[in-house]
Amino acid sequence: MNKLELMKTANEIRKGIVTAVHSAKSGHPGGSLSAADIYTYLFFEEMNVDPADPKKADRDRFVLSKGHTAPGYYSTLAHRGFFPTEDLTTLRKVGSYLQGHPDMKHIPGVDMSSGSLGQGISAAVGMAISAKLSGDSYRVYTLLGDGEIQEGQVWEASMLAAHRKLDNLVVIVDNNNLQIDGPITEVNSPYPIDEKFKAFNFHVININGNDFDEIAAAFKEARETKGQPTAIIAKTIKGKDVSFMENQASWHGNAPNDEQYAAAMADLEKVGEALCQM
Amino acid sequence: MSDVKKIATRESYGNALAELGKEHEDVVVLDADLAAATKTGVFKKAFPERHIDCGIAESNMMGVAAGIATTGKVPFASSFAMFAAGRAFEQVRNSIGYPHLNVKIGATHAGISVGEDGATHQCNEDIALMRTIPGMVVINPSDDVEAKAAVKAAYEHVGPVYLRFGRLAVPVINENEDYKFELGKAITLREGTDVTIIASGLPVSESLAAAEKLAAEGISAEVINMHTIKPLDEEAVIRAAGKTGKIVTVEEHSVIGGLGSAVCDVVAQKAPAKVLKIGVNDVFGESGPAVQLIKKYGLDSESIYEKVKEFVK
Numbered sequence: 001m002n003k004l005e006l007m008k009t010a011n012e013i014r015k016g017i018v019t020a021v022h023s024a025k026s027g028h029p030g031g032s033l034s035a036a037d038i039y040t041y042l043f044f045e046e047m048n049v050d051p052a053d054p055k056k057a058d059r060d061r062f063v064l065s066k067g068h069t070a071p072g073y074y075s076t077l078a079h080r081g082f083f084p085t086e087d088l089t090t091l092r093k094v095g096s097y098l099q100g101h102p103d104m105k106h107i108p109g110v111d112m113s114s115g116s117l118g119q120g121i122s123a124a125v126g127m128a129i130s131a132k133l134s135g136d137s138y139r140v141y142t143l144l145g146d147g148e149i150q151e152g153q154v155w156e157a158s159m160l161a162a163h164r165k166l167d168n169l170v171v172i173v174d175n176n177n178l179q180i181d182g183p184i185t186e187v188n189s190p191y192p193i194d195e196k197f198k199a200f201n202f203h204v205i206n207i208n209g210n211d212f213d214e215i216a217a218a219f220k221e222a223r224e225t226k227g228q229p230t231a232i233i234a235k236t237i238k239g240k241d242v243s244f245m246e247n248q249a250s251w252h253g254n255a256p257n258d259e260q261y262a263a264a265m266a267d268l269e270k271v272g273e274a275l276c277q278m
Numbered sequence: 279m280s281d282v283k284k285i286a287t288r289e290s291y292g293n294a295l296a297e298l299g300k301e302h303e304d305v306v307v308l309d310a311d312l313a314a315a316t317k318t319g320v321f322k323k324a325f326p327e328r329h330i331d332c333g334i335a336e337s338n339m340m341g342v343a344a345g346i347a348t349t350g351k352v353p354f355a356s357s358f359a360m361f362a363a364g365r366a367f368e369q370v371r372n373s374i375g376y377p378h379l380n381v382k383i384g385a386t387h388a389g390i391s392v393g394e395d396g397a398t399h400q401c402n403e404d405i406a407l408m409r410t411i412p413g414m415v416v417i418n419p420s421d422d423v424e425a426k427a428a429v430k431a432a433y434e435h436v437g438p439v440y441l442r443f444g445r446l447a448v449p450v451i452n453e454n455e456d457y458k459f460e461l462g463k464a465i466t467l468r469e470g471t472d473v474t475i476i477a478s479g480l481p482v483s484e485s486l487a488a489a490e491k492l493a494a495e496g497i498s499a500e501v502i503n504m505h506t507i508k509p510l511d512e513e514a515v516i517r518a519a520g521k522t523g524k525i526v527t528v529e530e531h532s533v534i535g536g537l538g539s540a541v542c543d544v545v546a547q548k549a550p551a552k553v554l555k556i557g558v559n560d561v562f563g564e565s566g567p568a569v570q571l572i573k574k575y576g577l578d579s580e581s582i583y584e585k586v587k588e589f590v591k
Contacts, residue, residue, distance in 0.1 A: 063345075104348070104377050112348055113377040119369055122338045126345020126353075129330060133306065133351070153369075156338035163333075 001044055003212045004278055009079065010040040011272045014241055015265060016075030016088050022261040024092035027100070030251040031145060032072030034176040034209070034236040039076040041215045042141060051081035054108045060138050061127045063112045065120025065154075066145035066174065067101040068253070074098055074107070082109035118151025120144070121171060125161045128169040128229075139223075143172045147179030149190050155200065161229045162201035169229040170222045171202070174209060176238035178249040197231035209234025242267050284447035288386040290425035291443050292317025295354060295384075297426075298433055299325045305433065308343050308355045310336045315445075316356040316386045336361040340369035340381075347379040352433060355381060359388035359442060363404035374438050375411040382432045383408075383440045388418075389530035390558060390575055391446040391480055393568035400563035406535025408440040409508045415439040415461065416508040418529075418537075420482035423452035424505055427459035435461060442479065444530070446568040449483045462506045464514035470500030473590045474518035477528040478504045478537045480577070481556075485528050487579035488586060497590055507537055512544045519549035526554045526586050530577055533557040554589045556582060 001009065014036050021027035043049065047060040064073050071091060078085040090096035097106040101115025111127070114120040124142035131138055148154065161169055173193060181187045190196070194204045203225045207214040215234070222230035238252070239245030242264045256264055299305045299321055308330045313319040322329035332339040336357050343355040355362070362385040363370065374381045385404060392400045408416050415435060419425040425443060432439040451467070467482070468489050477485040482503045489499040500522060502514055518525055525545065527538035538555030545551050558575055572578050576585070 061348075112345065113373070116368060116372045118337075119341050119373045122341020122369070123345035123348070123373060125338070126342035126347075127349055128345075129342065130306075130346045130349040130351055133328065134349075136349075153335075153337045153341070156332075156335035157341065160332055160335070160338060160342065 004275065006040055006044065006212045008272065008275050009044055010036045011241070011268060011275060013040055013072070013075045013079055015268050016078060016085060017071045018242065018256065018261065018264045018268065020071045020075060020088040020091040021255045023089040025255050026092060027071050027255055028068040028253045029071065029255070030178065030238040030245060030248070031066060031069040031174060031176060033240045033242060033245065034238045035069055035072050035143060035174045036240065037210050037212060037215060038143065038172060038174065038234060039072050041212060041219065043076050043080045045216070046219045047141065048138070049109065051109070054082060058136065058138055061111045061124070061140045063120040063124040063140070063142040064102050064114050065124070065142050066117065066148050067115030067120060070100065070102050073102060077109040117145070117148045118153035121154055121157040124169060125157045125166065128161065128166040129164060131168055132164070132166065139168045139170065141170045141172065143174060146173055146175045146177065146184050146190060146193065147187070149173060149193065150188050158197065158200045158202065165227050166229045167226050170219070171229065171231045173231065173233050174236055175233055176236045178238045178247070178252060180249065180252050182249050194233050201228055202231040203228050204231050204233065206233045207235065209236040210240055241271050283450045285422040285450060286445055286447045287419055287422065287425040287443040288317045288445060290422040291384050291386060291429060291441070292320035294426040294429035295321040296324045298429060299328065302352070302433065304351045306330065306346055306351050306353045308332055308339050308353055310334055310339050310357045310361065312357055316384065318356045336366045337369045340366045341373045343381045344373040344377070344379050347381045353381055354384050356384040356386070358399060359385035359401035359404040360399055363407050363440065364401055367407050371411050375414055378413050378437055380436055381438050384443065385440060386443040387445045388442045389444060389480065390563040390571045391444050391530060391568040393445065393571060394565050396565035397562040402532040402558040402563065403535070404442065405507055405531050405537065406539070409540065413437055414508065415506070416442070417506050418442040418479040419505050420479055420503055421448055421450050421452050423450060423457060424459060428505065431459055431461050444480050446480065448480050451483050451486065459505070462509040462511055464511035465503040465505070466500065467503050468499070468501040470498040470522065472498045472522060473524040473526060473586060474500040474502060474522045475526045475528060475586065476502045476504050476515070476518065476537070476541055478507060480530045481528040481582070484577060484579040485582055488582035491579065491583040492586060495587065497587065499586060504537060507540055510540050510544065512548065515541050515544040516549040519545055519551035523551050524590060525551050526556060526589060528556045528577065528582055531557050533559055554585065556585055
């Protein structure tokens with residue numbers, strides 16, 4: 001996909017996020033929207049995955065460590081063809097396979113159940129260790145929140161990842177600067193995030209996580225990095241492209257009502273129309 | 279009794295892993311800086327590339343084991359019971375139990391027989407914690423023979439398994455040709471008609487000795503070895519309730535939530551009978567030689583004998 005196609009795809013994925021959360025009347029739109037471009041690039045460009053064979057042995061693995069942004073993950077998987085986009089409106093409903101947090105037992109394309117913060121990265125490290133043990137060439141990607149890295153387990157996992165020189169592992173931090181209780185700088189600042197990962201012997205790349213050129217360059221650089229894992233610190237805008245959700249901690253875990261949903265979709269339509277003019 | 283062969287079940291764990299590693303290339307062993315104590319060092323020596331030392335980070339180790347399991351290998355994550363079931367409880371529940379991953383947890387140094395290290399390291403709550411996790415199998419072997427058989431059975435079972443081992447050398451009681459380990463199937467070690475002692479782990483041999491003393495006084499005590507706490511052999515409990523009508527549970531674990539509670543769940547719902555629970559009575563342990571602690575906390579054959587005698591009166 002070229003950059004414009006990626007941007008259009010991300011726009012569709014954002015519509016799916018807002019639609020799913022609106023239908024569920026709960027969920028986490030803010031961090032789903034901030035990471036939509038990263039999700040898009042991973043599943044449409046970077047990763048070796050096949051919707052027709054979601055469990056193929058040589059697939060690249062993805063673990064959503066910040067599991068609450070499942071709406072972003074699900075919308076991406078649906079648009080990539082793992083399951084019908086119509087199913088997104090069953091999110092969080094009784095009997096639906098689209099659980100509030102990723103469930104590997106029932107959702108095609110989900111490699112690991114997650115949701116309790118700090119745990120997904122450990123599973124990703126386990127997958128990367130396993131690949132090294134058996135000489136498999138698949139790569140492992142895990143997406144974390146910037147609030148999530150307050151969890152000590154993240155650093156236990158990071159220490160082991162660098163110690164074992166897991167250059168098949170890419171840790172992405174969605175640095176949208178907000179958590180439930182407010183700005184991460186006010187709650188319990190994890191900054192400087194890049195210096196911390198550097199100190200843990202990661203190769204660190206700082207990017208604008210809402211810019212496909214920078215995202216593409218970072219993943220390329222990660223592939224070329226040997227002997228150590230890579231951490232991509234992706235500066236993003238929480239609630240990206242929905243005007244009233246942007247940079248608002250209150251939209252971390254809230255669903256739009258009907259009126260807000262219409263406004264959000266109108267915002268996203270506008271973004272989509274602008275892309276069509278390009 | 280001095281000529282009785284004694285082996286700690288943590289030794290059995292290490293030896294069984296090394297055997298398993300020879301037969302199965304997909305076995306991977308994880309530890310958290312305790313390989314010398316959990317005895318996974320035996321496996322490490324034989325298969326260094328398949329032994330992952332995660333350092334002192336048990337929570338991460340459980341997640342790493344989960345990740346390895348998603349790729350088809352069979353990880354045995356090893357630590358002391360206190361840290362495997364206690365510290366890492368939520369990781370075991372959410373990263374292993376919820377996705378029902380094929381992870382085996384080898385928990386050594388369970389119970390008060392840890393000895394001198396004292397209460398911080400004497401986990402009397404692990405069975406209670408682990409058996410509440412849906413789909414988790416919980417095994418508490420009584421000796422070397424059973425521990426090795428349990429490791430093999432755990433490997434063959436697809437799904438999460440919690441294996442509980444001890445630090446103290448305990449008598450080998452199952453070394454006979456008829457011995458057969460079946461997951462979830464209790465073993466009647468001694469027939470009896472007056473009372474049924476259902477024991478698990480270290481107190482099984484103590485219960486056998488207690489039954490011997492009771493017999494000398496004309497009390498016929500049946501002894502059942504309940505090596506699997508979950509799934510519990512409910513039939514064995516129901517049979518005992520019908521046969522003797524009096525059940526004594528013995529475990530090196532809190533009387534809250536462990537074997538005794540599991541047996542009472544069955545008795546209360548399916549086969550009313552009087553039950554006496556012998557175990558650690560809702561207190562923390564303390565430092566001291568293991569054998570002295572077992573006596574002080576009432577898990578030695580003499581204490582079991584006294585309590586059962588009083589119970590059947």
